[in-house]
Amino acid sequence: MALATDVPKESFRLSMLIYDSRYRAVTIQVVVLLCFGLFVAWLLNNVVQNLAARGKVFDYGFLWARAGYDINQQLIPYTNDSNHFRALLVGLLNTLVVAFFGCIFATILGIFVGVLRLSKNWLVSRLMTVYVEMFRNVPLLLWILLSYVIFSEAMPEPKAFRVTDEMVAAGQEPAASMLFFDSVAITNRGTSIPAPLFSRGLGSVDLGFVSLNLTFLATTVVLGLSIWANRRLRASARATQEATGIRPVIWWKSLLILLAPIVLLFIAMGFHLDYPALKGFNFQGGLQVAHSFTALLIALTLYTAAFIAEIVRAGIQAISRGQSEAAFALGLRPGRTMSLVILPQALRVIIPPLISQYLNLTKNTSLGIAVSYLDLRGTLGGITLNQTGRELECMLLMMVIYLIISLCISAVMNFYNKTVQLKAR
Amino acid sequence: MKKSVFLGTLAATTVLAGVAFGGTLDDVKKRGELICGSNTGLTGFGMPDANGNWVGFDVDLCRAIAAAVLGDATKVKFVPTTGETRFTALQSGEVDVLVRNSTWTFSRDTELALDFVAVNYYDGQGFMVKKDLGVSSAKELDGATVCIQTGTTTELNLADFFKQNNISYTPVTVADDSEAQRQYLAGACDAYTTDASGLAASRATMPDAANHIILPEIISKEPLGPVVRHGDNNWGDVVRWTYFALLIAEEKGVTKANVDEVAASTADEEVKRLLGVSGDMGPKIGLSNDAFKNAIKAVGNYGEIFAANIGEGTTINLARGLNALWTQGGLQYAPPLR
Structure with missing residues (x-):
């Protein structure tokens, strides 16, 4: 301590910024930051000048102008009188719905394939290898186009379903018929499925720019409460098991809690199905699921599932053999060993790369443009951009939206990742 | 992440925007090639x-x-553009002039900072359906699925037409003509809509052309013409008057075959100016005096171009209709060359 005070205190000189290793690192960082800032300023200035030279103003006002075009898949009400912002929302929802189902299906399929690829059955494991290698190594766009062309070329036209009086008289069958007791029709345009309708629905509340569907809200709330109640029931059953060693029989209570409230709610709201029927050119009524959606979903699912399968395989192989041997020694069957011992541990390895697969899938939905799927890229980045001629604005806005979606997925998955990681106790 | 995305965009924009604006004519001459x-x-x-x-x-x-x-006439490089990319290609300077069935509209003329210099084809939007659909009017298309090219004016006209007539439809938006044809032929849509001339052109390439009909309704005005960038007036003049020269040639009976002969023998002062025998029309817009003569000699007059490519007798078989000269009851009219 005494020695330290003896060192004469040096006054700060400018040259120390370069020659003194204590300051040098900071100096370099400041200089680099300045250069970077200048570079950004130069780019910005360039954009502003070029926009001015072309007589264009950077302005998002066009979002409130009438869109004037139609969209064939709308999850929220939209007409060609709605504005471009509404079209953007319709496109955004179309993106989200295909990404949502894509992630779910790809995960389920991926886990199956990943597990089966490690199967001791030679044929099963080889078949899974063929599947994985085939889908991983061909560009996604080609799979999307292929599945779309198969649908639009191989399925019958709507008029093939038509039964005319002459055909009835001659005892002829129509060239094509509907599936599942005349409730589903697959034509070369889309799949018509029965639509759930409520004759005494709760209506909706208008909240400025969005209207809230109360029927949907009530269903979600009731379902959520049922699931929560079911978890409580299972937790109490587990507590009883821990305390007494006997697990009470709860499956019928579970079933009742899960199903009864929602069935009662549906009956109260007058639930019925609206079946599609051939009228005029097309099937009317029911829900029309365009093939662009189906094809995109199938291709995204199969493609991403191949990657997820590899991730799952890697995760499982990362668990030491001792774990399964110990499980077998305890008398667990192979299936239960996998679901109770191996997979829960493998999840820690699987989740982080799985997040990036989800992000990839979500971003890949923008390839839907190839099959005329009007997602965010098709509405905001496609028709709106073309009709208004605002490339920079539309592209920037679209990038920001995709960025936000990706960050949200990341955040949710990272949170989930934290819950399955090893807890340090 | 956020920063790098933003920078990427800016960099891309900078590259796109980094072209000279003045003097397309000089650029073309220097390059020795027109990019169309x-x-x-x-x-x-x-x-x-x-x-x-x-x-x-x-x-x-x-x-x-x-x-x-x-x-x-051979020193042209053709750059294929889709309905979506065409105006960006022109604005960014990738092409010198855009001649691609583009409809002259207010917003394209003003907001997109383009100049439509002439109308080389007066068109209107129509519908094509298969004969066995049993439809004879577009108003009977209630509930139909309609294929439509995205990024075009037809998209908006279609929505308006069905709304005005209080009937419904399902749009299938496709990127270009060939994809639209594939979908239409596969039966993925009941009707295909685009400019009537485009329908006739598509039908001509179909294996069973006789089984398709174009419905009588024309639901819009589609004046198609060459487009240049706004602000380069000299280049606009060159494109505009080259086109008018072809019209004047038809009006005066100057053809690809007889242009040299007419130039030597004509007594008509306007024809003399057109072919550069007298006056200095060419130099006034930065061209040589026989510029228009070269143009006529290379491709023929407007009537010849029409007849050779899309007129009656070709597979497309379009009548002159609105595109006849004003002297024959059409709309094609060139201002006097003086």
């Missing part, structure tokens, strides 16, 4: 033939401009 924005492939209007040579009604106008500016 063309269709990705529409029979009769602009598409490469079996040998890879571009042919068509719009293509011939590009060749005429090249002949007028450079004296050689």
Whole structure:
């Protein structure tokens, strides 16, 4: 301590910024930051000048102008009188719905394939290898186009379903018929499925720019409460098991809690199905699921599932053999060993790369443009951009939206990742 | 992440915007080649033939401009553009002139900072359906699925038409003409809608052309014409007057075959100015005095171009209709060359 005070205190000189290793690192960082800032300023200035030279103003006002075009898949009400912002929302929802189902299906399929690829059955494991290698190594766009062309070329036209009086008289069958007791029709345009309708629905509340569907809200709330109640029931059953060693029989209570409230709610709201029927050119009524959606979903699912399968395989192989041997020694069957011992541990390895697969899938939905799927890229980045001629604005806005979606997925998955990681106790 | 994305965009924009704005004419002369924005492939209007040579009604106008500016109709590079990319390609300077069935509208003329210099084809939007659909009017298309090219004015007209007539439809938006044809032929849509001329051109390439009919309703005005960037007035003049020269040639009976003979023998003062025998019309817009003569010699007059590519007798078989000269009851009218 005494020695330290003896060192004469040096006054700060400018040259120390370069020659003194204590300051040098900071100096370099400041200089680099300045250069970077200048570079950004130069780019910005360039954009502003070029926009001015072309007589264009950077302005998002066009979002409130009438869109004037139609969209064939709308999850929220939209007409060609709605504005471009509404079209953007319709496109955004179309993106989200295909990404949502894509992630779910790809995960389920991926886990199956990943597990089966490690199967001791030679044929099963080889078949899974063929599947994985085939889908991983061909560009996604080609799979999307292929599945779309198969649908639009191989399925019958709507008029093939038509039964005319002459055909009835001659005892002829129509060239094509509907599936599942005349409730589903697959034509070369889309799949018509029965639509759930409520004759005494709760209506909706208008909240400025969005209207809230109360029927949907009530269903979600009731379902959520049922699931929560079911978890409580299972937790109490587990507590009883821990305390007494006997697990009470709860499956019928579970079933009742899960199903009864929602069935009662549906009956109260007058639930019925609206079946599609051939009228005029097309099937009317029911829900029309365009093939662009189906094809995109199938291709995204199969493609991403191949990657997820590899991730799952890697995760499982990362668990030491001792774990399964110990499980077998305890008398667990192979299936239960996998679901109770191996997979829960493998999840820690699987989740982080799985997040990036989800992000990839979500971003890949923008390839839907190839099959005329009007997602965010098709509405905001496609028709709106073309009709208004605002490339920079539309592209920037679209990038920001995709960025936000990706960050949200990341955040949710990272949170989930934290819950399955090893807890340090 | 956020920063790098933003920078990427800016960098891309900078590259796009980094072109000279003044003096397209000088650029073309210096380059020794005209770059013409063309269709990705529409029979009769602009598409490469079996040998890879571009042919068509719009293509011939590009060749005429090249002949007028450079004296050689072969010095044209054709850049295929889709409905979505065409205006960006022109604005960014990737092409010098866009001759690609583009409709002249207010917002394109003003907001997109483009100049439509003339109308080389007066068109209107129509519908094509299969004969066995049993439809004779577009108003009977209630509930139909309609294929439509995205990024075009037809998209908006379609929505308006169905709304006005209080009938419904399902749009299937496709990127270009060939994809629309595939979907239409596969039966994925009941009707295909685009400019009537485009429908006729598409039908001509179908294996069973006789089984398809074009419905009588024309639901919009589609004046199609060559487009240049706004602000380069001299270049606009060159394109505009090359086109008018072809019209005047038809009006005065000057053809590809007789242009030299007429130039030597004519007594008509306007024809003399047109062919550069007298006056200095060419030099006034930065061209040689025989610029228009070269153009006519290369591709023929407007009537010849029409007849050779899309007129009656070709597979597309379009009547002159609105595109007849004003002297024959049509709308094609060139201001006096003086």
